[in-house]
Amino acid sequence: MLFWLLALLILCGFLWNYKRQLKIANITDKYIFITGCDTGFGNLAARTFDKKGFHVIAACLTESGSTALKAETSERLHTVLLDVTDPENVKRAAQWVKNQVGEKGLWGLINNAGILGVLAPNDWLTVEDYREPVEVNLFGLISVTLNMLPLVKKARGRIINVSSIGGRLAFGGGGYSPSKYAVEGFNDSLRRDMKAFGVHVACIEPGLFKTNLSDPEKAAEKKLAIWKHLSPDIKQQYGESYIKKSLEQLKGTASFVNMDLSLVVECMDHALTSLFPKTHYAAGKDAKTFWIPLSHMPAVLQDFLLLKQKVELANPKAV
Numbered sequence: 655m656l657f658w659l660l661a662l663l664i665l666c667g668f669l670w671n672y673k674r675q676l677k678i679a680n681i682t683d684k685y686i687f688i689t690g691c692d693t694g695f696g697n698l699a700a701r702t703f704d705k706k707g708f709h710v711i712a713a714c715l716t717e718s719g720s721t722a723l724k725a726e727t728s729e730r731l732h733t734v735l736l737d738v739t740d741p742e743n744v745k746r747a748a749q750w751v752k753n754q755v756g757e758k759g760l761w762g763l764i765n766n767a768g769i770l771g772v773l774a775p776n777d778w779l780t781v782e783d784y785r786e787p788v789e790v791n792l793f794g795l796i797s798v799t800l801n802m803l804p805l806v807k808k809a810r811g812r813i814i815n816v817s818s819i820g821g822r823l824a825f826g827g828g829g830y831s832p833s834k835y836a837v838e839g840f841n842d843s844l845r846r847d848m849k850a851f852g853v854h855v856a857c858i859e860p861g862l863f864k865t866n867l868s869d870p871e872k873a874a875e876k877k878l879a880i881w882k883h884l885s886p887d888i889k890q891q892y893g894e895s896y897i898k899k900s901l902e903q904l905k906g907t908a909s910f911v912n913m914d915l916s917l918v919v920e921c922m923d924h925a926l927t928s929l930f931p932k933t934h935y936a937a938g939k940d941a942k943t944f945w946i947p948l949s950h951m952p953a954v955l956q957d958f959l960l961l962k963q964k965v966e967l968a969n970p971k972a973v
């Protein structure tokens with residue numbers, strides 16, 4: 655009996671794996687649109703999917719990013735200049751994409767553009783510090799999606815939202831985690847709404863990767879700039895030793911980031927080309943083995959493990 659149960663489980667595992675490997679046909683007929691292609695995951699994705707034979711439309715924030723990408727890719731790849739926070743720019747880009755794809759529609763929309771913003775304790779910040787990451791990571795993503803949606807529906811295609819482990823666990827204050835938690839919410843409701851149209855919506859949750867966004871030196875610089883303008887009260891509560899140690903800790907993150915950006919692009923690839931794509935993809939060993947499992951644990955355990963890493967305040971009672 656135990657033998658047959660085991661055999662059945664192995665067979666189910668085999669079939670499940672086999673199903674996940676089935677691929678769509680006619681990649682060379684299909685158009686995909688990717689935001690934030692100047693650097694990082696978006697840039698590697700544009701180059702990878704161009705090599706694979708997709709018609710890639712790569713949205714870059716800067717002229718220099720666009721020129722550099724074009725120099726490295728085939729004539730099939732087109733670039734558009736796009737700031738996702740500019741509604742007129744998004745509308746114009748969607749119209750341009752509509753003219754390019756025609757009756758085929760848009761097979762893939764990869765919402766990748768994003769920024770980190772300031773990472774610092776919440777009581778150091780003003781509401782303005784939250785606005786920029788929320789504008790880019792959330793409203794920008796929603797704006798691009800809503801404008802491209804008719805084209806994706808036409809192709810019965812795929813939407814891929816690049817969220818983060820920061821959308822499952824909040825590591826520090828600032829607008830990044832709130833923006834990514836909201837992306838997860840938008841992603842889930844969109845996935846259910848789009849099911850009737852045959853559009854698949856997937857969310858990618860990368861761990862910590864070495865890109866411009868996660869540059870610890872830049873994050874430390876921004877944190878120090880905020881510290882310098884804090885009130886004497888807050889400075890007394892935290893203490894000079896806090897800022898010194900916390901900046902060292904921030905810079906120390908450079909030693910355990912994932913270096914291989916292709917892990918994220920492989921998730922995008924599966925979500926774009928598998929006949930049976932997943933709804934959520936964790937990218938990176940840290941995300942798979944630690945952050946995502948921890949996000950399912952009770953808050954008391956999350957707090958215990960995350961607070962263990964925090965630098966101690968000098969005078970939290972001096973309020």
Ligand SMILES: NC(=O)c1ccc[n+]([C@@H]2O[C@H](COP(=O)([O-])OP(=O)(O)OC[C@H]3O[C@@H](n4cnc5c(N)ncnc54)[C@H](OP(=O)(O)O)[C@@H]3O)[C@@H](O)[C@H]2O)c1
Nearest residue numbers: 690692693694695715737738767768818862863865866867
């Ligand atoms: N790196 C990580 O550890 C990590 C972890 C989890 C999730 N993510 C997510 O992955 C995505 C890609 O980030 P990345 O790590 O590859 O960083 P990145 O290299 O900085 O890439 C982000 C891209 O977005 C562009 N961008 C910034 N603001 C924009 C705007 N207003 N409109 C259009 N494009 C804009 C940037 O352009 P410029 O280069 O010209 O500024 C850049 O090309 C982001 O959504 C990020 O939240 C990253």
